[in-house]
Amino acid sequence: MVTQKKLLLIFRNPPFSSSANRDNLDIALACSAFDIPVSLLFLNDAVLQLHKNQQSHLLEQKDLTKTLNALEMYDIDQCYVIDEHLARYQLSKDDLILNCHSLAREKLASFIHDFDVVINL
Amino acid sequence: MTSSTLHIINKAASNSQLYRDCLDSLHDDDGVIFIESAVYTACGAEPEMFSNFNITAYALKTDILARGIQDKISEKITVVDDGEFVELCCLYKKSVSWF
Amino acid sequence: MIFSLIIYASQTASQSEQSALRFTRNALQQGHTFHRIFFYGDTVTSMSNLKITSRDEIDITDQWLELAKETDLDLVVCIAAAVKRGILDQQESKRHQKSAANLKEGFCLSGLGQLADAIIHSDRVITFGN
């Protein structure tokens, strides 16, 4: 039995800017099928990916927020945002589609320190 | 072997948000290695931004030589060759890439 | 030490794939092994066998294949990323009823499960991206 590694996926992009968020989310779903414990951190502009009321069809794109909502069905419930990053866009946790834990910016380093593998797309 | 993280950064310091996020992520005893365009950060006064932290900053020799900036590298930076970069990845428990 | 790499970088837009290649060569020289090299995102476009590299330039894709020949590297190209960008092996070409296949021989298309497997079975997972 291989010991379980804790995986952190860091998101850094705003919605619609690149396929990185989609690609990172796909990693999360795949890893959960392999029982790897996955946490997601939405850094900076990536908090906007979680913003409610997006209308991706206006840009003829698939709705990534729908797939983000599926995380819970994959037993991925460890989602994190940084307080200061929410504040920058005048967002509160109520504006987000997912129930996220918020972290103080000063706690970021020790948070990342605890993981075994980090993928930062 | 340490329990700390090696941060691998490959963009020039003009990507200020990337550097800020990387700085926010630095834990005590972490290391940072500048590769590709990030080796420019190893020049002059730029490494100052890392001086508040108890970290070691490295820069990749091949990328430095390729850019012809070997005379400009700050004394605060440890220059490592390709083999030593691999060794660092073994020494630190994990890596986080910033790009 | 067992490494796996994630390469997430367009060959034309960045130096990252070359950095990854150099890293791999050096690690192999030191006696380390690689569980898998996983090509993801825009990286996969460089695995087209229709790509032309000018004769006075070095084709990094060929360099991977040469290295793999000597050392048995498992070079996996993410299937979802690949088909989206028009990189198809025979099977995908047939499946999607396309007229040709263009994945360079020596690379294999497979799912993200291969990345999950690499995370489980490697001591270090290093990302090279742009």
Added chain:
Amino acid sequence: MTPQIHNLLDEEGYLIDLDLWNEELMYALAKADNFELTSAHLEVIDTIREFYHEYQLSPAMRPLVKAMQNKYGTEKGKSIYLMKLFNDSPPKQAARYAGLPKPLNCL
């Protein structure tokens, strides 16, 4: 398999144009496999279609089990229940009959 149906499917038997799906086609697909769809199968196919509609994603095994559990309770929300019901991998076979894309992340 009748030639008409065959033309609508890819190599692995998934529908190429998802909008063409209807119940009649679903039964025809199962019949081509010599597979009889019962009401128990229809519950899974319904669930998988609802899942896709909500999340734009064909579910893997675990989320399918969870969705079944949420809808029909613990008795039917078990992977062994689904595995007994289908002869191929349940998420794949149900997705084919449901006219949905192949679930992601299969090895």
